Amino acid sequence: MSENMLFESYKYGGMELKNRLVMAAMTRSRSFERGVPHELATLYYSQRASAGLIITEGTHISPTSAGYLWCPGIYTEEQMEAWAKIVSAVHDKDGKISMQLWHTGRISHTDFHGGEKPPAPSAIKAIGRTYTKDGWKEFSEPREMNRDEIKSVIKDYTNAAKNAIEVGFDGIEIHGAFGYLPEQFLCSGSNQRTDEYGGSIENRSRFVIELIESISQVIDSWRIGIKLSPSNIANSSSDDNPTETFGYLVNKLNDYNLGHIQLMEAEEAAKTLPNYIPNVADYFRNIYKGTLITNNHHNRETAIEFLESGKANLVSFARWFLANPDLPQRFRVNAPLNEPLKKSFYGGGAEGYVDYPFLDTSQN
Numbered sequence: 001m002s003e004n005m006l007f008e009s010y011k012y013g014g015m016e017l018k019n020r021l022v023m024a025a026m027t028r029s030r031s032f033e034r035g036v037p038h039e040l041a042t043l044y045y046s047q048r049a050s051a052g053l054i055i056t057e058g059t060h061i062s063p064t065s066a067g068y069l070w071c072p073g074i075y076t077e078e079q080m081e082a083w084a085k086i087v088s089a090v091h092d093k094d095g096k097i098s099m100q101l102w103h104t105g106r107i108s109h110t111d112f113h114g115g116e117k118p119p120a121p122s123a124i125k126a127i128g129r130t131y132t133k134d135g136w137k138e139f140s141e142p143r144e145m146n147r148d149e150i151k152s153v154i155k156d157y158t159n160a161a162k163n164a165i166e167v168g169f170d171g172i173e174i175h176g177a178f179g180y181l182p183e184q185f186l187c188s189g190s191n192q193r194t195d196e197y198g199g200s201i202e203n204r205s206r207f208v209i210e211l212i213e214s215i216s217q218v219i220d221s222w223r224i225g226i227k228l229s230p231s232n233i234a235n236s237s238s239d240d241n242p243t244e245t246f247g248y249l250v251n252k253l254n255d256y257n258l259g260h261i262q263l264m265e266a267e268e269a270a271k272t273l274p275n276y277i278p279n280v281a282d283y284f285r286n287i288y289k290g291t292l293i294t295n296n297h298h299n300r301e302t303a304i305e306f307l308e309s310g311k312a313n314l315v316s317f318a319r320w321f322l323a324n325p326d327l328p329q330r331f332r333v334n335a336p337l338n339e340p341l342k343k344s345f346y347g348g349g350a351e352g353y354v355d356y357p358f359l360d361t362s363q364n
């Protein structure tokens with residue numbers, strides 16, 4: 001196997017990525033006030049500017065999209081000003097950066113909604129917990145969104161995308177994975193609506209398609225990406241037939257000239273379930289014609305294999321980028337990697353955030 005493909009440049013829509021390595025979105029829970037990114041986020045992201053493309057942590061599109069404490073937003077002037085500094089620091093180091101747009105839907109708690117129930121496609125509670133100002137609490141039972149509210153959430157996503165491009169981001173990625181709002185619409189286990197947003201696969205895909213169509217009105221379609229996890233059962237996600245549901249959606253996405261789709265490989269626990277797809281990129285490469293980013297548990301060797309076999313155009317890494325700001329350089333020389341420290345994934349300050357060492361010690 002040759003390492004060369006990792007370092008080939010890649011034409012992504014109207015821009016060129018300097019290599020095939022993408023930093024996947026990672027929530028770091030350090031936005032302590034008003035959804036404004038932590039002051040160290042500028043250093044954190046710019047340290048990782050050698051990635052072909054950085055995708056930011058999940059970022060809220062509106063106050064009602066929240067589901068976890070200390071996550072940033074992109075709907076106020078103050079948030080936008082902070083993000084503008086981050087983007088410009090990444091661009092100064094010749095990096096590219098897209099913002100991940102996030103609505104948690106039912107994966108939330110009434111504490112984030114002034115005591116009201118969180119909005120979701122249907123009033124079906126998910127099993128699990130989120131971190132609130134008073135510590136860990138079970139997800140609340142959600143309420144079913146009405147049609148006007150769905151339109152207004154699509155507007156919030158659209159404004160957020162516009163804001164992101166306005167402050168200089170190279171693109172946006174819709175967080176359509178892990179059982180958050182877009183996947184809640186898509187999957188039959190969380191969507192039991194009887195209107196045009198529920199029932200058939202076409203109806204369950206409508207929310208995502210309307211989102212993409214609306215965002216495409218305000219930014220170039222090649223600046224839009226979407227992350228999907230077709231073999232996901234986390235956050236109570238379930239579908240009667242994921243092969244059909246995601247097969248339909250991914251095929252439909254061919255029509256929109258998107259920047260990318262990012263597909264997560266199957267979780268171990270989903271691999272043996274009926275109709276779940278064990279080898280995700282393999283399966284969808286035959287359906288999707290555009291840029292496909294593969295994600296989940298990749299290492300240097302699997303990255304080379306996925307690129308060389310043509311299963312994917314780009315490979316994303318989350319935890320390895322978290323712990324190795326110079327991951328491309330380490331892959332180039334096949335150097336040992338810093339291990340990610342779990343205890344500092346979420347919350348805290350500089351430790352485990354901006355202090356992972358570079359190989360080239362002059363950059364530490």
Ligand SMILES: Cc1cc2nc3c(=O)[nH]c(=O)nc-3n(C[C@H](O)[C@H](O)[C@H](O)COP(=O)(O)O)c2cc1C
Nearest residue numbers: 024025026027057058296297298316317318319345
């Ligand atoms: C600390 C942490 C935070 C994460 N936050 C997000 C997020 O905000 N949005 C998202 O799509 N995925 C998130 N993920 C998932 C990663 O993007 C990625 O899909 C997953 O970690 C698998 O990739 P890896 O094996 O390279 O780590 C997070 C993962 C970690 C470790």
